[in-house]
Each structure stands twice: as structure tokens, then as C-alpha cells.
Amino acid sequence: MKFKTRDCGILDWPKLFDLSQLPKIGSSDHFSILSKPMTKVENKPTVRKIKIQDMRDSAWRTLGRWMTQKDWSSVLNATTCEEKLNKLMSELHFAKDKFLPQRTVRKHPTDHPWITNKIKKWIFKRQTAFIRQSKDSTIYKFWPRNKVQRKIKAAKKHYYQNRVADVEQTNPENGRNKS
Secondary structure (H helix, E strand, O other), rough: OOOEOOOOOOOOOOOOOOEEEEEEOOOOOOOOOEEEEOOOOOOOOEEEEEEOOOOOHHHHHHHHHHHOOOHHHHOOOOOOOHHHHHHHHHHHHHHHHHHHOOEEEEEEOOOOOOOOOOHHHHHHHHHHHHHHOOOHHHHHHOHHHHHHHHHHHHHHHHHHHHHHHHHHHHHOOOOOEEO
16 A cells, blocks of 8 residues: 655555554544554574585695505506596595585675685684683683784785776676776
């Protein structure tokens, strides 16, 4: 239902209020309107779960060690090229799943895009060290506030250099780079 007001024009109230027309009061020419606020459903921000590959240096080194020490005779002894490719790919998929496993990461909608899982882990470690021990503990002192803040600042700078700088070079008329 749309109502016209003098100074605001046409307002679309049903989204915010439940409006109902009441009968005239006494000998009045005007109807009364009863407006009740709609019951607001609390929308909890949904935490997305994203699967990412473990890309740490230690995982890559372990994979490299496995590749150099692996006995590749089963792949080399295959008769056809197709058979060799299939055996090689199955071995590599096995190794990828074993040494570079996927893990699930929670991404909250209010997280800044430059806050990485590593930074979240540092913040969590600092907070748990403070809660479980005291502020005088060596673990808490290992994760000083300034260290975490410097990492956040560096991540933010890196994000803007890599992501936003590319957008500045884009021409909005045709979606291509200006150059």
C-alpha cells in the first residue's frame, strides 16, 4: 500500500511497517492509519567455508623429496604413452592429496579482504595466550601487538598494490586498460 505525504512524496512503507486502515473517528472526514513495525528477522552473517590447498613451503619441500625418492619404474615400464600418462597422473594426484591436502577455511563476511588466514591465526594465538596465561608470559610476549599490526599493514598495502592498482588502470567505458 502506498501513501502520499506532503513533503516526502510517495513512500513505500509496507517493507518496514504493517499498515491497516481504520474507520473514521466520530464525524471526521479522514480515515486513521494503524502502522505496526514488521517483526524483523535477525539475519546472522553467514560464514562461508572455502576449501584451499596447503601451499606452505614445507609442504612443497616434502612433495619434492617424495618425487626425487620415488621409484618411477612402474611409469617407465608402461608400454603405451597413454598408459604412462595415466600412471604418472595417478601417482601425482596421490602425492598432491597426501602432501598438499585441501583444508577448509572459514571466511566471515565482515572480514577485510587483506586479512589472511595467517594473520587470523596470529591474532588468535595472541588472544589465547593472553586468556590462558597472563600478559607477562613468554608466549604472549612472542606475539606483540605491534608485530601483528605491522603484518596487517603490510598485507593491506600488498592488497592495494595488487588488486586496486589494476582497477585504477581500467577504463569504465569499455572495461579495458587505459593504455
